Amino acid sequence: MATTQRKAVALISGGLDSLLAAKAVMEQGVHVEGINFYTGFCVEGHTHAIRKKDKAKPKRNNALWVAEQLGIKLHIVDIIEEYKDVVINPSHGYGQHMNPCLDCKGFMVKKAHEWIQENNFDFIITGEVIGQRPMSQRKDTMPVIARESGAGDLLVRPLCAQHLPATLPEQEGWLDREQMFDFSGRTRKPQMALAESYGFEDYAQPAGGCCFLTDEKYSKKISDLWESRGVRDYELDDIMLLKVGRHIRPKKHFKIIIGREEGENNFLSGYRKMFASLKTTSHAGPLALLDSVNGELSDEDIQLAAQITARYSQGRTADKVEVEFTNKQGVSKLIEVTPMAPSKLDEAWHV
Amino acid sequence: MSHYTLDAKRLMCPMPVIRTQDKVAELKTGDTLEVTCTDPGALNDIPAWCRINGHVVISSSEEKGEVIITVKVGEA
Ligand code: SF4
Numbered sequence: 022m023a024t025t026q027r028k029a030v031a032l033i034s035g036g037l038d039s040l041l042a043a044k045a046v047m048e049q050g051v052h053v054e055g056i057n058f059y060t061g062f063c064v065e066g067h068t069h070a071i072r073k074k075d076k077a078k079p080k081r082n083n084a085l086w087v088a089e090q091l092g093i094k095l096h097i098v099d100i101i102e103e104y105k106d107v108v109i110n111p112s113h114g115y116g117q118h119m120n121p122c123l124d125c126k127g128f129m130v131k132k133a134h135e136w137i138q139e140n141n142f143d144f145i146i147t148g149e150v151i152g153q154r155p156m157s158q159r160k161d162t163m164p165v166i167a168r169e170s171g172a173g174d175l176l177v178r179p180l181c182a183q184h185l186p187a188t189l190p191e192q193e194g195w196l197d198r199e200q201m202f203d204f205s206g207r208t209r210k211p212q213m214a215l216a217e218s219y220g221f222e223d224y225a226q227p228a229g230g231c232c233f234l235t236d237e238k239y240s241k242k243i244s245d246l247w248e249s250r251g252v253r254d255y256e257l258d259d260i261m262l263l264k265v266g267r268h269i270r271p272k273k274h275f276k277i278i279i280g281r282e283e284g285e286n287n288f289l290s291g292y293r294k295m296f297a298s299l300k301t302t303s304h305a306g307p308l309a310l311l312d313s314v315n316g317e318l319s320d321e322d323i324q325l326a327a328q329i330t331a332r333y334s335q336g337r338t339a340d341k342v343e344v345e346f347t348n349k350q351g352v353s354k355l356i357e358v359t360p361m362a363p364s365k366l367d368e369a370w371h372v
Numbered sequence: 373m374s375h376y377t378l379d380a381k382r383l384m385c386p387m388p389v390i391r392t393q394d395k396v397a398e399l400k401t402g403d404t405l406e407v408t409c410t411d412p413g414a415l416n417d418i419p420a421w422c423r424i425n426g427h428v429v430i431s432s433s434e435e436k437g438e439v440i441i442t443v444k445v446g447e448a
Contacts, residue, residue, distance in 0.1 A: 082389070082416070085421055089423060089424050094424060095424055099387070
């Protein structure tokens with residue numbers, strides 16, 4: 022009688038490590054499906070769609086690409102709402118920037134553990150490698166993730182399994198430890214060699230991490246948002262807008278988001294019912310949104326924002342530029358301003 | 373076999389894919405789902421998702437900033 026085929030779910034980020042980890046387990050005859058969590062901060066997806074200049078090269082979603090290479094199903098799970106608590110209150114704190122990697126990994130493995138229980142799968146695979154990432158992938162944090170996620174010995178890390186205690190799938194003989202690996206440290210060489218032996222090419226190699234929270238500039242914008250609002254919270258629209266345009270905060274209570282090219286202007290114009298906006302009319306220029314903390318803007322604020330917006334238009338050297346101000350209700354008025362001189366635009370205003 | 377529509381306008385990828393996935397999960401083999409999106413990334417991502425999960429894209433078009441993709445639901 023044939024033994025039942027075991028089933029595993031692999032966390033697929035779209036990077037090389039999770040691709041290899043899933044493949045290593047498939048090679049041992051296990052049925053593998055992928056799971057990918059969308060937090061709102063993922064590098065995968067949107068940004069490339071926003072910026073027009075990238076349109077020539079169609080953007081692929083690497084998690085989907087990985088699943089297709091492996092020939093496995095991929096389940097994409099929206100965790101935007103639940104993930105907020107991970108970003109806002111990480112019990113293990115942040116990494117170098119606003120990245121709560123340890124809590125994040127624990128949370129994702131916990132969700133995967135719930136998923137295998139609901140779907141009758143046997144265990145979970147991640148592409149973690151000891152010593153690869155300073156915060157979440159250390160010898161002492163590996164057990165933390167297994168414990169706090171509740172996955173315990175159902176969590177298999179094939180790329181460094183030989184450095185870790187035997188998991189249940191190994192004890193039960195579903196997986197042969199000898200056919201897994203002993204990778205460690207920051208080097209990428211063993212992964213690249215393994216990819217070659219499996220015949221994978223053209224895989225993604227993200228530099229920082231899997232999400233925008235490891236990006237210094239992006240992290241600063243989140244801090245600025247929380248500081249100016251006086252609360253640590255966000256909506257999906259907030260974190261999307263942090264990826265787009267120039268963010269300039271000339272006063273504590275409002276900032277201006279200025280499109281840098283047509284793709285961004287189009288994207289921002291989708292928000293004109295949520296924010297007041299400015300657009301130069303006498304000269305070609307960007308669309309700017311005004312994000313004010315309490316929703317209020319004085320005439321003086323609008324004047325200042327219009328001068329700054331005009332400075333980024335074709336009329337930047339003109340004496341006068343006409344700018345159309347539109348409030349959230351869609352009521353417009355025209356104002357005439359002198360574009361702000363670059364020397365007057367305080368560096369500290371750039372978020 | 374029924375035809376359904378899904379409005380995924382203004383959502384950025386991968387949200388249109390997630391909405392498509394969740395809607396398809398409720399449908400039967402042979403049903404069709406017409407998804408309207410504004411993120412051109414969906415032109416790559418929805419077909420890729422279909423190939424992986426055994427569904428078929430029967431038409432896709434892009435016009436005036438709107439992408440319309442019709443998916444035929446495959447075997448569960
Ligand atoms: S880089 Fe981002 S997605 Fe990846 S583990 Fe860290 S917080 Fe999570």
